[in-house]
Amino acid sequence: MKKLRLILGDQLNSQHTWFNQADADVLYVMMEIKQETDYVVHHAQKVIAIFAAMRAFSDRLKSDGHQVIYLTISDSNNGHDFEQNLNQIITQHQIEHFAYQAPDEYRVDGLLKIFASKLTIPHAMVSTEHFLTERDEASRFFGNGNWLMERFYRHMRIKHQVLLDDKKKPVGGQWNYDKENRQYWNHQPSAPVDNRPTHDHSDIWNEINSLNITTMGQPNESAFRWPINREESLQILDDFIDHKLVYFGAYQDAMHTEELRLFHSLISFSLNTKMLSPAEVIAKAEQAYIEKDYPLAAVEGFIRQILGWREFVRGFYWTNMPAMQTVNYFNHQQPLPSWFWNGETKMNCMKHCIRQSLDHAYAHHIQRLMVIGNFALLMGFKPSEVHAWYLGIYIDAFEWVEMPNTIGMSQYADGGLLATKPYVSSAAYINKMSNYCGDCTYSHKARIGENACPFNSLYWDFFQRHQTQLAKNPRLGIVYMQLQKMRESDKKDISQQAALIKNNAENL
């Protein structure tokens, strides 16, 4: 029976059982299509990286003896649409069975379900064999209760036997060492060298340009630093385990103008395209704890991101789609200022985080959450616009992981389904965790006045404006107690200052 198997651009899992042995009756299809490049404006490096990794994957399959049809973005036979391309191949090759791996994105999942339902040949959707949980596992775990990551994480630690002692208790006696992981970085320990391989992808970039595909950010096509295959992904992972993991925990939240990545792993692109599996990453980190005697806080903190957060947000996505696309708990409507696309702002923290995102398609978690996301929420930017920006700009941005992080964790637009309180702060936090404020036009200490840091008045204005929705949250008790003690005249000054800032968003 002649079989057709579709491989999507984020399904580059060479360890999948599909590829155990070559089969003359199986034809694989991979396609670069405008349907996928155009649904949001992506970072240039993201488009290049996905195409380069897809092409490398196809070459590898072919050299292993598999048959692959590969439609490049500039192929004259490319209809730039899943349905059109697949129908053409099915007819042309007299295909008798169609299969695809479960898409991680709701949009593509729906699209392929509809396509398959219209087929007159048998068809099947199989697992990507990547995640540690099923799509609905977290939802079954929580039932009607509140979604608390920490509860889910403990369940995952036990289920997957990670960092447990002989009595099935957490090693070291605690499940979570986050409190030990909040240090400021000031050149010590010295920042790790960027050992990622470099590629020249000028050919792909020229192809993208010739088709007028709109992108954002720097392509960096001739000195490209993102991995395009499993070998390079493993090399980056090993480099992280050997040189960075030991400091990951302590400096996880630190930010610095001269060091963009500090001790972060840079493996999210490899994980999200499935060139690496979460199980192998966790196993390597746990092994380093045992064999290299790394601090438990570092290893636990890293493992929690993958075993806990990554699987948790995936479950959250499948439980809350499609409603999550349109939620707007605070009814925020302000558009993003144009400097989100060029980084030209006097706010030093925003300038650095946005410019680095545009230059490298990367910002680490705290830059995404406590600088850019924090500012977006305090300003009242429209959540759907914030989401589209995040979905486009980051190398690792795939909707199933980006949307819960942006809409839920960062913008609280779901009204607190994912996060127990809004992640907002005044300049004090940014000043504590970075060196951004030192060189800033604005004063991180001032709340009112032309040179006052915008975060300061926006922070208090946010809590004043959303008193009805937030004042009963027990985690915000202290904030509202402080607000209550504030003089009415101060509150008025804050509202006026915040209004000025919002009206002047383009020129901050």
Ligand SMILES: Cc1cc2nc3c(=O)[nH]c(=O)nc-3n(C[C@H](O)[C@H](O)[C@H](O)COP(=O)(O)OP(=O)(O)OC[C@H]3O[C@@H](n4cnc5c(N)ncnc54)[C@H](O)[C@@H]3O)c2cc1C
């Ligand atoms: C507003 C916002 C948007 C985000 N969008 C994305 C996104 O589109 N894609 C994405 O992979 N991550 C996203 N994250 C989570 C996190 O910021 C990135 O996973 C991380 O910065 C990737 O860099 P790294 O590989 O160096 O990660 P490290 O800091 O080294 O962490 C290791 C791994 O843990 C996982 N991880 C860490 N935090 C999270 C999290 N909150 N949710 C899910 N997985 C996590 C990632 O796979 C990451 O590679 C977002 C966070 C925020 C606040």
Ligand code: SF4
């Ligand atoms: S003073 Fe305010 S705007 Fe400037 S870097 Fe600090 S937090 Fe950012």
